[in-house]
Amino acid sequence: MKRLTQYSASIRSWLAGRYDIGAVEAFAEEQAHKPLPTHVGFWHTFGSLSLFLFLNQVVTGILLMIYYRPTVDTAFESVRFIITKAHFGWLIRGLHAWGATLMILCVLCHMLRTYFMGAYKKPREVTWILGVLIFGCTVTFGFTGYLLPWNQLSYWATVVGTEITGVIPFVGGYLKTLLRGGEGITGETLARFYVLHVVVLPWALTAFIAVHLFLMRVQGLATLERVGEEKPIPKGVGIPFFPHHVLKEGIVFCLLVAVLLTLIVGWPIELGEKANPLSTPVGIKPEWYFLPTYQLLKYFPKMIGLLVSLVPPLLLLLWPFLDRSPERHPKKRRVAVAIGITALALAIVFGVLGHISESTRSFRGQKYDFDMYSVPHRIPPGTHP
Amino acid sequence: MKESDPVSRRSFLDYLLGGGLVVWTIGGVAPVLSYLWPAQRQGPGAQAVSAGKTEGWEAWQAKMVAINGQPALVLRTAQGFRAFSAVCTHLGCIVQWNVQRRQIACPCHAGFFDPNGRVVSGPPPRPLTELGVALVNGEVMVKSL
Numbered sequence: 316m317k318r319l320t321q322y323s324a325s326i327r328s329w330l331a332g333r334y335d336i337g338a339v340e341a342f343a344e345e346q347a348h349k350p351l352p353t354h355v356g357f358w359h360t361f362g363s364l365s366l367f368l369f370l371n372q373v374v375t376g377i378l379l380m381i382y383y384r385p386t387v388d389t390a391f392e393s394v395r396f397i398i399t400k401a402h403f404g405w406l407i408r409g410l411h412a413w414g415a416t417l418m419i420l421c422v423l424c425h426m427l428r429t430y431f432m433g434a435y436k437k438p439r440e441v442t443w444i445l446g447v448l449i450f451g452c453t454v455t456f457g458f459t460g461y462l463l464p465w466n467q468l469s470y471w472a473t474v475v476g477t478e479i480t481g482v483i484p485f486v487g488g489y490l491k492t493l494l495r496g497g498e499g500i501t502g503e504t505l506a507r508f509y510v511l512h513v514v515v516l517p518w519a520l521t522a523f524i525a526v527h528l529f530l531m532r533v534q535g536l537a538t539l540e541r542v543g544e545e546k547p548i549p550k551g552v553g554i555p556f557f558p559h560h561v562l563k564e565g566i567v568f569c570l571l572v573a574v575l576l577t578l579i580v581g582w583p584i585e586l587g588e589k590a591n592p593l594s595t596p597v598g599i600k601p602e603w604y605f606l607p608t609y610q611l612l613k614y615f616p617k618m619i620g621l622l623v624s625l626v627p628p629l630l631l632l633l634w635p636f637l638d639r640s641p642e643r644h645p646k647k648r649r650v651a652v653a654i655g656i657t658a659l660a661l662a663i664v665f666g667v668l669g670h671i672s673e674s675t676r677s678f679r680g681q682k683y684d685f686d687m688y689s690v691p692h693r694i695p696p697g698t699h700p
Numbered sequence: 701m702k703e704s705d706p707v708s709r710r711s712f713l714d715y716l717l718g719g720g721l722v723v724w725t726i727g728g729v730a731p732v733l734s735y736l737w738p739a740q741r742q743g744p745g746a747q748a749v750s751a752g753k754t755e756g757w758e759a760w761q762a763k764m765v766a767i768n769g770q771p772a773l774v775l776r777t778a779q780g781f782r783a784f785s786a787v788c789t790h791l792g793c794i795v796q797w798n799v800q801r802r803q804i805a806c807p808c809h810a811g812f813f814d815p816n817g818r819v820v821s822g823p824p825p826r827p828l829t830e831l832g833v834a835l836v837n838g839e840v841m842v843k844s845l
Contacts, residue, residue, distance in 0.1 A: 401735055402731075403731035404739075
């Protein structure tokens, strides 16, 4: 132990002879002990959880790339190789697939916390916009990554997902061809999605996250005071970032790892059958985070449905400029809170409707057939739908 | 705390926390290193490969065949058929049959093996790995031993 201290002291003096190490240490010290507003609690840990999950996606993604082969003839087989032959391949793929789902969930919770606590208001509008872009990147990651195993579900979900872009007037056809790399979903589409998934999106997301974190650190976390009336937190009053908040983050981090491992072992994500462009399986559904949009699109003609589904992301992006009230505390923003809860409830309702649509389910011993609008139709006993 | 107690409660917790971190790190790094290690694929290895018909294969003639993507040298001697891995035991170059010398020669560092695969001269440290040969319906079948 003593020797270790000696070594680190000599490394420090070597560095100090060349760089202004004192300034770096002072900066790190200030950042580590920065006092946080007193209302900061467990709800404020979703940001760092999202960051951790992003790092998890990067590391496991790099590991998956070692065995994954992005061609029509080899993609499915290489994923099967990873989960059946490569040592701990099932764990690496599980961490990546379940990590993606949990990352979207954590980013959503982080956004909800920011919304309800009014943290997006002046002077933090740009941080919020970057956050919305980060959410968009995360969801696009999900969409592009879903195709990569080249199984029936992923193939047909991509067929439907990319078909929607074709509805846009004038440019829709070109956009669809550009996205697919041709008329249909082929090896060209797989290559495009792969490049987006492993090169373009990771760098875009890294850049967004870097600026988002930089702004968060420079401007500090928002308090619950009115816009323009935020007072600096006096030393000894706020919650120290280290160790108090870091400990809270450590606790939720351990819980997250436990949940992640439980999901991987208890509910492994099936690989299913290899994509067959000649046969569409029954009941193709997108991933859970696309279900509300998927269901919403059914109630409108194609073009209007697309416009309607563009409203929520646009509202999110422009929200700091639409909500002009200076209040931050949720109790003083009844309208904004009501809008938030309604939007959340609508998303959940449409998501559930999307989930149960086009399926047969039993309820109190009675079988029901749910049509595409999720309207239940009673099946008389003894008949087979 | 008693004077004789060398470990305080605080340092005990420190050890516990440090030990926990070490276990976490090992738990994370071990599967990754294991994953990076190539998974052995020996499935098709048991399959025998045909080196050709015995008919028209004269004594002291050799052929090369691939078994599992690895080259093998099949030789007809006066006594019968012999097969060896064609990977030189020195630095992995591919050996060739030298008809004039009736020896297996490595082109890289002048290593020579006799028709039994034993080292005659040069740097190879070990004899060539022998492979199994079986005659099936007039065909020479080679498989790894």
